Amino acid sequence: MSMHNQSPTRAIAAAVLMLLAPAAMAQTPLAPRDVPAKTIPVPDDVSPQLQAIIAQPLHDGWNTPPTTPEGWKQLAASEAAAAGAVVEPMAKRLHVKIEQGMIDGVKVYRVTPETIPARNAKRLLIHVHGGCYVLNPGEAALPEAVLMAGFSHMRVISVDYRMPPQAYFPAALDDAMTVYTAALKMTNPKDIGVFGSSAGGALTLEMMLRAKQEHLPPPGAIAPGTPMADATEHGDSFQTNALLDNVLVSPSGFCDAAARFYANGHDMVDPMLSPVNGDFHGFPPTILTTGTRDLLLSNTVRIHQKLLQSGVQANLLVFEGMSHAQFTLDDRIPEDRQAFKEISAFLDQHLGH
């Protein structure tokens, strides 16, 4: 058989035999893969709405994050001012009301379905928003909370945690824990769910690690979406999906700069910044969500595998063609509706009632 008729399966089988010999493994240089430039069409196996989102070009300035505390603050503020145009019509469509409040000194939003079925009477979801620990203050945090309240028909408290330059690590986690501790006085731990995406996904995992440290009971279930679970740039999809993901775009872009701004010199390896390094034993049932073009695809699947290896019941959802956290955008995108239906069904299955 000539080399030109070597099949994929045979080539790999031969490689396995060769490479698993310990001597060969030590000596084999780990060659990177050279992937040529590609022009990748918008996939036609997703909804027209998602196709329109996928077709959006990389946004201006993806690689020029603010460089000063004032710059970050100004960016976050302008986002918050613009958020109402997305959040309020969505809340109306999904029949949920939004009220500002305060819990033990922490700013929150209460996002409440107009109708709450008896099954959900004692249930309470805590939302920790994304935005690389620095963005999405105020109403900008709420699209995901509105989607969850709308599809789960459960009460949601969204934590408007302190962010830099007002307060640095671990202020966001401290605020989330304040609300979690308060929630434990409102209802049974098993009736509580915690969710959030991106930095909010990381915070959800960090809360579980902190709850173990503080000997607090775990909630009934959690839903960390595409968690920023490794702030040290480990994770293959940081490279494979770079410049393909039209939200985060590149590990050298926005989000890592923001996370370092939040960490304020603290070691990024700390499980309270990179929860992939934590111990997941005893975590509650967990559902994770990501997309095939997500820069954090790898870190989501790494967390999923680590949960399974820690004996935790863990489910994984991966949406075709989606970049980072695009399942949290808008109820008019069919895939976003589907994501929140599936996450809601998981919470409904695992929370007490």
Added chain:
Amino acid sequence: MSMHNQSPTRAIAAAVLMLLAPAAMAQTPLAPRDVPAKTIPVPDDVSPQLQAIIAQPLHDGWNTPPTTPEGWKQLAASEAAAAGAVVEPMAKRLHVKIEQGMIDGVKVYRVTPETIPARNAKRLLIHVHGGCYVLNPGEAALPEAVLMAGFSHMRVISVDYRMPPQAYFPAALDDAMTVYTAALKMTNPKDIGVFGSSAGGALTLEMMLRAKQEHLPPPGAIAPGTPMADATEHGDSFQTNALLDNVLVSPSGFCDAAARFYANGHDMVDPMLSPVNGDFHGFPPTILTTGTRDLLLSNTVRIHQKLLQSGVQANLLVFEGMSHAQFTLDDRIPEDRQAFKEISAFLDQHLGH
């Protein structure tokens, strides 16, 4: 705020508002994404054994498949001759024995654990191998069957189905159904599991569609790995993972040529060749497995979503950095062991006993 300080979340939120207006949606040209050339290192967040597999360069001849029936036959035969060197030591390590046999005129291998716990006494797994419907005859089919028998401690019957140029579509499916029908006489439907990867994953799904057509009861659970579920080249990861996946490499490479050779002129859209186009209602609990670099990542997650939307209990495993079907290679790769532990646990949970 200047364009250069536009954040990822804000840019997308603005796009959503704009793009979801029906008029805009109709008019928006769906621009492809231009991704520059990249040099992608071997990820260091997987085992050294998997790193060695990931570091393997694209195999010679990935884009020069055989062009004649005789060429395919010769390739398949040389694979089968080489397979023993992988299969037999693995069977020994995993304490399973392999015997050739025949069931109602179909060639099979019986892959049997040395020790079968009482819980598994009535359980029986049917294996349909991969290889693009054309490769992996004889012992070349067996690595996955050996892994499954070794980790599940359940009896496996691997179907050595007819392949081109001996027999064309739907011969492979016919042979698999002959064995399934025979299995229904050996034990209860709920005690039967069906599994296989790549073309074997597609065949597993096709068997479920055919069982519905023939009014046969479904098995207790199925485990289609990275199924070749859409033979029409739809699926975003055909593009995004092209030349990154070091097994299938590219949709214009080996596998689609082989599938067309099997189809022998039949319409590739037929659910019996592209099961993504079938109706999944009534399917048994299903666990799917893929990798972040898999050319069939998209088609695996599309099947997962379609199963969930059809009311089927469906779990998804995605392994960091893995190309197509690399979880089926060898028990000395920690991730492969982990995959078969997780698949075995799912089957154990859902099969009767």
